[in-house]
Amino acid sequence: MNPSERVSGTELGCFLRACRNRLTPAEVGLTAGSGLRRTPGLRREELATLAGISMDYYNRLERGKETRPSPSVVDALAAALRLEETESEHLRILAVRAARTSPEPPAAPGRVVRPGVELLLESMRPHPAHVVSRTGDLLAHNPGGLRLLAGIESWPVKQRNVARYLFLHPSAREVFADWGNQLRGCVAFLRALAGTDPDAPDLTTLVGELLLKSPEFARLWARYDVKGHSHGRKTFRHPDVGEFTLGFQSMRLPDTQGQNVVVYHAEPDTPEYDAMVLLDMAASEPPATVDNGFTKKE
Structure with missing residues (x-):
């Protein structure tokens, strides 16, 4: 891990990729198939199929080229990835942020103790x-x-x-x-x-x-x-x-x-x-x- 990693970047795509990588085909009822798998978890095309969206659309989401997924797509991805409620809500927040053309400036942290x-x-x-x-x-x-x-x-x-x-x-x-x-x-x-x-x-x-x-x-x-x-x-x-x-x-x-x-x-x-x-x-x-x-x- 590069110590200079930014917290921002394409957070939506990074989160989707991390969740996909930690989910095995067996966990979602798929057979691993023959041959060597180059991904530790689900392939992009497998997740796209499970979520009912095209592979091209999912690729654009994960690469940060598509930033306006609909609520139904977000919910379908959360279900396909077997996300817990906290994780699903996090995915929804990331999707909303990705759709903003002009992100709001971060709020100043509260350090004043009454x-x-x-x-x-x-x-x-x-x-x-x-x-x-x-x-x-x-x-x-x-x-x-x-x-x-x-x-x-x-x-x-x-x-x-x-x-x-x-x-x-x-x-x-x-x-x-x-x-x-x-x-x-x-x-x-x-x-x-x-x-x-x-x-x-x-x-x-x-x-x-x-x-x-x-x-x-x-x-x-x-x-x-x-x-x-x-x-x-x-x-x-x-x-x-x-x-x-x-x-x-x-x-x-x-x-x-x-x-x-x-x-x-x-x-x-x-x-x-x-x-x-x-x-x-x-x-x-x-x-x-x-x-x-x-x-x-x-």
Whole structure:
């Protein structure tokens, strides 16, 4: 993978090609046939047949020469490719963007954390909580919300980013019990963002850095997986309190250009809750209400 890869380009064609390459003929009820196949997955003509469109039209779509597929064609391709709902929606977004003659300029990311939100983070203790930008920059936190990502406090404030931590910080592999799944989910989230704002400077800068510094990121980025996750459970192997599993919930903050507050939780009177209390006590960073390097407003 060339580290200088742009996030934009013909995203629709690239996504179609990646999805086609990871789908085998057997998965869609086709026989592989005789002879050596030069493609890892479906051939273009096979996918075109399954979607009920001409091979020439599909070729133009994948090569970026056709940029106005109808909704029915997009849905037929999603069905033929066996896409999940999140992936199908991503394909629809890419098709809409491809049809625009004058793409809208990317929106500026929200980096201003409102004081009321910071007070909310503090009130959530001992539940670890933090605010992240749309690309995962750590903008504000309560003590546990920072300490949960063990070692990230050693980085300068403006370098603290969840994706950067996962791929580049030496502690991340040990902190997350399912580190590999965390990597895949992180890249899939950034890929989904690239479908809506492919030329946004905050995204292109982060992706460019990770492509250059992390072969694992480059490998996963080339897969074009897309996925969002707003809740679930994560298991941590933390140097302060040992291994514990917490639920998490991510919630979009309105009027912030993409900020999310992420809160980790556990039932009271459980070992997991006790681990949160210990983590909060062990946290050496000051509360999130102090100046964290970003401008605030009322």
